[in-house]
Amino acid sequence: xxxxxxxEPLIEDGLIDGVVRQLMSGKEAMVFVxxxxxxxxxxxxxxxxxxxxxxxxxDYTENRKTRNSxxxxxxxxxxxxxRQAQEQAWQSAEVDALYRLAAAGVRVPxxxxxxxxxxxxxxxxxxxxxxxxxxxxxxFTAEEAFMHHHSLMREVVRMLCAGxxxxxxxxxxxxxxxxxPVIIDLxxxxxxxxxxxxRTMLARDVNNLTAYFGRxxxxxxxxxxxxxxxxxxxxxxxxxxxxxxxxxxxxxxxxDLDGVMREIDDAKAAEAARLLRLQERESG
Numbered sequence: 001x002x003x004x005x006x007x008e009p010l011i012e013d014g015l016i017d018g019v020v021r022q023l024m025s026g027k028e029a030m031v032f033v034x035x036x037x038x039x040x041x042x043x044x045x046x047x048x049x050x051x052x053x054x055x056x057x058x059d060y061t062e063n064r065k066t067r068n069s070x071x072x073x074x075x076x077x078x079x080x081x082x083r084q085a086q087e088q089a090w091q092s093a094e095v096d097a098l099y100r101l102a103a104a105g106v107r108v109p110x111x112x113x114x115x116x117x118x119x120x121x122x123x124x125x126x127x128x129x130x131x132x133x134x135x136x137x138x139x140f141t142a143e144e145a146f147m148h149h150h151s152l153m154r155e156v157v158r159m160l161c162a163g164x165x166x167x168x169x170x171x172x173x174x175x176x177x178x179x180x181p182v183i184i185d186l187x188x189x190x191x192x193x194x195x196x197x198x199r200t201m202l203a204r205d206v207n208n209l210t211a212y213f214g215r216x217x218x219x220x221x222x223x224x225x226x227x228x229x230x231x232x233x234x235x236x237x238x239x240x241x242x243x244x245x246x247x248x249x250x251x252x253x254x255x256d257l258d259g260v261m262r263e264i265d266d267a268k269a270a271e272a273a274r275l276l277r278l279q280e281r282e283s284g
Contacts (some may be wrong), residue, residue: 006045009116044119094187104162126167127178131210136171145216165198171212224248
């Protein structure tokens with residue numbers, strides 16, 4: 001097929017040999033299957049900001065690093081240069097997250113190159129070698145739902161151990177490959193330690209997955225993985241091999257028994273004084 005104009009520089013520079021077909025067009029990008037020698041790979045072409053349905057909410061971009069103070073000022077003012085810099089930072093966030101997570105053993109597509117605003121990465125496939133389906137296009141038995149949910153909770157833990165929260169995780173950005181779930185679409189990924197909204201985003205990610213798999217295995221709906229995972233993270237007890245239970249008990253402050261007894265004694269004394277005053281008025 002005729003290559004998209006944004007893919008032409010990659011062909012000219014020898015990074016890809018040709019375009020096989022368009023795989024999908026989403027809210028933020030178009031994805032193409034391309035040839036690289038004998039291998040098939042994915043080329044993700046980001047849409048222009050004014051053509052995307054996904055907006056760069058401040059919750060996601062909070063505390064993202066910029067190259068220099070000039071760039072930061074321009075982004076804050078919303079100048080043309082600032083918008084371009086913001087767009088580059090948005091795209092680079094996914095590239096950085098992919099390399100970071102792949103190195104940490106998280107199941108994400110392997111990144112190969114980022115060139116002229118196009119991300120070249122692994123093509124995730126099913127058992128027949130075809131492009132893997134999205135999670136929302138597949139039905140599961142209760143047993144399969146439990147298995148995939150458990151697998152994805154481990155991936156969420158690995159991501160958090162690597163300091164990353166996906167921020168938009170759901171059945172729409174997970175592929176079911178021949179070897180299990182693979183997490184995709186990471187331009188909105190946030191730094192767990194540097195973003196004040198990370199806890200809320202992690203809870204939403206986990207609860208999205210629990211709600212989806214709960215359609216097939218309703219007992220999952222009563223689990224509390226989000227609270228459990230974040231509590232372990234906050235206490236420095238989270239590690240990639242941690243065993244999760246799906247249960248969480250909010251630790252209550254210790255009971256001040258002496259204080260309670262003092263309040264009871266004070267209440268008794270006040271009641272005795274009230275009764276004495278009442279008796280004195282009646283006798284007077």
